[in-house]
Amino acid sequence: SQQGEEDPQALSIQEGENATMNCSYKTSINNLQWYRQNSGRGLVHLILIRSNEREKHSGRLRVTLDTSKKSSSLLITASRAADTASYFCATDGGAQKLVFGQGTRLTINP
Amino acid sequence: GAGVSQSPSNKVTEKGKDVELRCDPISGHTALYWYRQSLGQGLEFLIYFQGNSAPDKSGLPSDRFSAERTGGSVSTLTIQRTQQEDSAVYLCASSLKRDEKLFFGSGTQLSVL
Numbered sequence: 658s659q660q661g662e663e664d665p666q667a668l669s670i671q672e673g674e675n676a677t678m679n680c681s682y683k684t685s686i687n688n689l690q691w692y693r694q695n696s697g698r699g700l701v702h703l704i705l706i707r708s709n710e711r712e713k714h715s716g717r718l719r720v721t722l723d724t725s726k727k728s729s730s731l732l733i734t735a736s737r738a739a740d741t742a743s744y745f746c747a748t749d750g751g752a753q754k755l756v757f758g759q760g761t762r763l764t765i766n767p
Numbered sequence: 768g769a770g771v772s773q774s775p776s777n778k779v780t781e782k783g784k785d786v787e788l789r790c791d792p793i794s795g796h797t798a799l800y801w802y803r804q805s806l807g808q809g810l811e812f813l814i815y816f817q818g819n820s821a822p823d824k825s826g827l828p829s830d831r832f833s834a835e836r837t838g839g840s841v842s843t844l845t846i847q848r849t850q851q852e853d854s855a856v857y858l859c860a861s862s863l864k865r866d867e868k869l870f871f872g873s874g875t876q877l878s879v880l
Binding site: 697754755 | 802804812815823825856860865866868869871874876
């Protein structure tokens with residue numbers, strides 16, 4: 658079974674609005690990562706947050722991690738059409754291998 | 768090369784044939800992963816190589832699937848006696864070391880007719 662699960666499965670918002678996606682996981686982690694996948698194939702790394710960190714920023718992206726609730730959130734502020742993509746969280750689950758969730762499909766409407 | 772390279776980018780094969788998919792990771796990266804992604808779905812973990820350690824094969828769906836990594840660099844994923852349910856995009860990724868971000872290749876689209 659997947660270690661991380663994203664919520665919602667799909668999200669559609671207007672350009673300029675903020676988008677929030679959540680990830681829940683089951684076992685203790687060393688780190689949690691967020692990736693983006695545009696239509697096509699390759700995934701692009703967005704942010705890595707370690708288990709001893711609570712929040713991290715990168716440009717318009719903000720990631721939080723709550724290890725007590727085993728959850729993380731990805732916030733994209735001031736969304737743009739180019740942000741339309743699928744977003745995945747990935748966790749190591751203490752087992753070294755990195756396991757991905759099912760993803761959130763984000764659509765930004767002009 | 769500058770990034771992770773996968774070949775072929777597309778592969779069409781007949782049911783029952785064997786296929787080999789190749790991954791060239793970024794030079795110096797010790798960790799290498801194979802994932803499978805069906806249309807509109809998430810990434811399914813297949814196998815993980817870390818340095819000289821024994822690979823984690825726990826995600827391989829059947830004994831028809833195997834993978835090797837030669838000299839700690841190039842990796843080949845082999846699917847024997849392909850079935851239609853094997854049709855998917857096969858993604859390879861590498862990282863400098865464990866617990867670091869992954870760099871993905873563009874994937875191989877496998878279609879089994």
